[in-house]
Amino acid sequence: MRLALDLFTILCVSAGGVFFLAATIGMLRFPDTLTRLHALTKADNLGLGLVVLGLLPRMEGVAEALKLVGIWLLALLAAATVAQLVARAALRETAGQPGGPPR
Amino acid sequence: MTALWLLDLCLVAVILAVALSAVAARDLFAATVFFVAYGLLIALAWVRLDAVDVALAEAAIGAGLTGVLLLGVTARVHMEARTPGPGRGMRLAIGAGCAAVSVALAAAVLSLPVPAPSLVPAVEAAIPATGLGNPVTAVLLAFRGYDTLLETLVLLLALLGVWSLAPDRLWGGRPGLRHRARPEGTLAWLGRLLPPIGLLVGVYVFWIGSDQPGGAFQAGTILAAVWLLAIMAGLSDAPPVRSLALRLVLVAGPVVFLGIGTAGLFVAGAFLGYPPAAAKTLIVTVEAALTLSIAATLALLVAGAPERAP
Structure with a gap:
């Protein structure tokens, strides 16, 4: 049981790490703001989510585990909102330019 | 223990790199972003030193609040006319002054008695x-x-x-x-x-x-x-x-x-x-x-x- 839980933690946290890595590469390599935002949200949603999931069995009690999940939910909320606001600002900036949305 | 030691080493290296980037950045906005990242990393360093109170204060005030204040400054400075920066001589003098303060601080830290008075x-x-x-x-x-x-x-x-x-x-x-x-x-x-x-x-x-x-x-x-x-x-x-x-x-x-x-x-x-x-x-x-x-x-x-x- 102990071994299975350890394996679960290692798998989930590693998978989370992969998403963080992919998101970082996307941030650096993608051509414009909207695609970069798309990459960034993967780190917050899946990356942090998988890390939290992997750490859950290592928590001492239900309250501790709920705190971790709460942190993830707050990060999700902040990431989603900021992504919306940045995307709106980016759209406004490129409006009317070639390749941008209509003004 | 080696893994934690490696983590600390990485943390210190990243803190130094981010601090240098904040100082060297030509763009005010970039410098501010580096400063906020620096504050968050310093908060992590305080956690590693078991000083959670200081870490909380650093993250909230050092990175968060100061970051917002600096962003406000960036927006205002961009709005107003650009004044020419300091000349080469002035820059050298500022650099020398900062270096002197750093050396003095480092000397003070290194000359602390072991074990430190507590x-x-x-x-x-x-x-x-x-x-x-x-x-x-x-x-x-x-x-x-x-x-x-x-x-x-x-x-x-x-x-x-x-x-x-x-x-x-x-x-x-x-x-x-x-x-x-x-x-x-x-x-x-x-x-x-x-x-x-x-x-x-x-x-x-x-x-x-x-x-x-x-x-x-x-x-x-x-x-x-x-x-x-x-x-x-x-x-x-x-x-x-x-x-x-x-x-x-x-x-x-x-x-x-x-x-x-x-x-x-x-x-x-x-x-x-x-x-x-x-x-x-x-x-x-x-x-x-x-x-x-x-x-x-x-x-x-x-x-x-x-x-x-x-």
């Missing part, structure tokens, strides 16, 4: 008299009460300094511009969703501060952020700085602290002393008043000088 045993011996479980709060509010009292007064003075930038005709008016957000928009939605959670966390961080990491400064920053969010989402407006209620909240912390401290002269035999039987109650009372005042002061520091006539 007041930890004295604090541990005296802590039961305060009734607190968090030694940091005991030091800040009881053993070194002077420092904390003066810090809160400095914050208040800083706010007065910001307010005094207002032209005469706007004196007493509301700081900053009225923020408007679309009523069904994302920001307005977040402004309605997050404040209850933020209030809960702020009050929790204040309350837990007497026994675990937390306290007035960290809680005050969280509450300030909640208030600023409501203002930015257009759900509430910054109060006019002539408002009596606002001014009472601003001075509540220092006044309560000074009042209880002065009463200590007669009851406990020393300024800022507490009678042991009531120490914890008095300290929590001071912390509560400080939390309110710090929250209001920090939020108004970000809001800036009055820009709308009363």
Whole structure:
């Protein structure tokens, strides 16, 4: 049981790490703001989510585990909102330019 | 242990790299972003040193609040005409001055005796008299009460300094511009969703501060952020700085602290002393008043000088 839980933690946290890595590469390599935002949200949603999931069995009690999940939910909320606001600002900036949305 | 040692090494390397990038960045905005990242990494370093109180304060005030203030400065500096930067000679002089300070600090740190002189045993011996479980709060509010009292007064003075930038005709008016957000928009939605959670966390961080990491400064920053969010989402407006209620909240912390401290002269035999039987109650009372005042002061520091006539 102990071994299975350890394996679960290692798998989930590693998978989370992969998403963080992919998101970082996307941030650096993608051509414009909207695609970069798309990459960034993967780190917050899946990356942090998988890390939290992997750490859950290592928590001492239900309250501790709920705190971790709460942190993830707050990060999700902040990431989603900021992504919306940045995307709106980016759209406004490129409006009317070639390749941008209509003004 | 080797893995943790490697982690620390990586952390130190990244902190140095980010600090250098912040100093070397040509663009003000980039420098500010690096500065915020630097603050968050320093907070991680404090966690690694088991100084969670300092880590919380650094993340909230060092990275968060200072970052917002610097972003405001960046926006303002960009709006105004560019003045030419310092010349080569001046830059060399500034660099030499900074290097001298760094060398002196490094020399001071390296010449500390080993083991370093410590007041930890004295604090541990005296802590039961305060009734607190968090030694940091005991030091800040009881053993070194002077420092904390003066810090809160400095914050208040800083706010007065910001307010005094207002032209005469706007004196007493509301700081900053009225923020408007679309009523069904994302920001307005977040402004309605997050404040209850933020209030809960702020009050929790204040309350837990007497026994675990937390306290007035960290809680005050969280509450300030909640208030600023409501203002930015257009759900509430910054109060006019002539408002009596606002001014009472601003001075509540220092006044309560000074009042209880002065009463200590007669009851406990020393300024800022507490009678042991009531120490914890008095300290929590001071912390509560400080939390309110710090929250209001920090939020108004970000809001800036009055820009709308009363």
